[in-house]
Amino acid sequence: MRLIFMGTPEFAVPTLAALLAAGHEVAAVYSQPPRKAGRGAKLRPSPVHAWAEAQRLDVRTPTSLRKPKAQEDLAALGADAGVVAAYGLILPAAVLDAPRLGCFNVHASLLPRWRGAAPIQRAIMAGDAETGITIMAMDEGLDTGAMLLAERVPIGPATTAGDLHDKLAAIGGPLMVAALAGLADGSLTPTPQPAKGATYAAKIDKAEARLDWTRSASDLDRLVRGLSPFPGAWFEVAGERIKLLLAAPAEGEGEPGIVLDDAPTVACGDGALRLLRLQRAGKGALDADMFRRGFAWPVGERLA
Numbered sequence: 628m629r630l631i632f633m634g635t636p637e638f639a640v641p642t643l644a645a646l647l648a649a650g651h652e653v654a655a656v657y658s659q660p661p662r663k664a665g666r667g668a669k670l671r672p673s674p675v676h677a678w679a680e681a682q683r684l685d686v687r688t689p690t691s692l693r694k695p696k697a698q699e700d701l702a703a704l705g706a707d708a709g710v711v712a713a714y715g716l717i718l719p720a721a722v723l724d725a726p727r728l729g730c731f732n733v734h735a736s737l738l739p740r741w742r743g744a745a746p747i748q749r750a751i752m753a754g755d756a757e758t759g760i761t762i763m764a765m766d767e768g769l770d771t772g773a774m775l776l777a778e779r780v781p782i783g784p785a786t787t788a789g790d791l792h793d794k795l796a797a798i799g800g801p802l803m804v805a806a807l808a809g810l811a812d813g814s815l816t817p818t819p820q821p822a823k824g825a826t827y828a829a830k831i832d833k834a835e836a837r838l839d840w841t842r843s844a845s846d847l848d849r850l851v852r853g854l855s856p857f858p859g860a861w862f863e864v865a866g867e868r869i870k871l872l873l874a875a876p877a878e879g880e881g882e883p884g885i886v887l888d889d890a891p892t893v894a895c896g897d898g899a900l901r902l903l904r905l906q907r908a909g910k911g912a913l914d915a916d917m918f919r920r921g922f923a924w925p926v927g928e929r930l931a
Contacts, residue, residue: 628707628807631726633657637674638796639712642733644678645800646710651807653684654704659715660688692722701725708810710803711765723765728810730765733799735792736828737761737777739820742770743828747795748788750828752853754845757781758791760798762806764817769827773817775806787855787873831858838862840884840930844876844898859906863931864924872912873904886928891915893930 629652632643646653656679661670672680672688679686689697702725709730711718723730736746738761743749750758759779766772778798782791809815836858838847851860851874859870879887879899887894892901906912907922924930 739825
């Protein structure tokens with residue numbers, strides 16, 4: 628097929644690579660505009676932008692697709708289908724309808740559960756036993772379109788958002804290739820999403836990342852894993868903010884926030900949490916034993 632691809636972060640790169648490997652023609656790649664990054668605040672292209680340019684693909688970075696000129700330019704590509712993977716811009720009806728077969732999205736959840744911006748993080752934070760990838764025919768709603776294919780992935784007791792991101796990104800490309808093949812030969816027909824079971828995966832708010840030790844250890848474990856490696860759950864000790872990238876529920880009890888032993892284990896509202904991997908501002912992440920050699924706090928200290 629002749630395709631338009633729309634994606635921005637690292638998550639979307641494997642899907643673009645899979646489309647090319649399958650022999651599809653990518654007429655143009657749309658990605659969000661370069662952003663300032665690094666100490667010099669230089670403009671840096673998105674991962675999709677950089678990868679597509681390396682493949683000598685036509686890359687376009689409009690700030691919006693609502694302007695008539697942008698819509699005319701896209702329609703002029705004469706695409707059979709649009710493939711979308713974490714693009715980050717709203718697609719108006721004129722864009723959704725421009726390709727002959729419409730636009731299809733790689734969504735990182737088992738729809739209708741976790742529609743929205745942060746499905747990977749929310750699935751872990753909610754304690755879901757599984758999630759997956761859904762290939763969806765896009766409409767004007769928020770991840771409400773009819774489904775073509777889905778693949779399930781278990782969420783283990785130590786799975787982090789980073790782990791799940793990588794697994795789902797690897798699945799998205801082959802699943803989209805299979806969906807396009809099914810559309811082409813008529814073996815796949817989009818199925819409406821179930822009316823029940825829809826949940827919304829709200830964008831992660833900065834305020835959510837601060838650890839509240841009055842919550843249960845199991846809740847905090849899920850929060851830590853859902854925010855690891857980015858943006859990272861955090862707490863304060865001696866006036867310094869420390870990121871907690873991995874933890875596990877442990878035996879112990881005490882006043883919430885109190886360090887119970889040298890592991891270190893910290894008392895929670897229900898149970899205790901063993902801190903396994905931590906990071907100081909501007910430093911690399913370290914396992915707890917190495918971290919404590921350079922930055923320790925005594926048993927009985929209260930973490931804020």
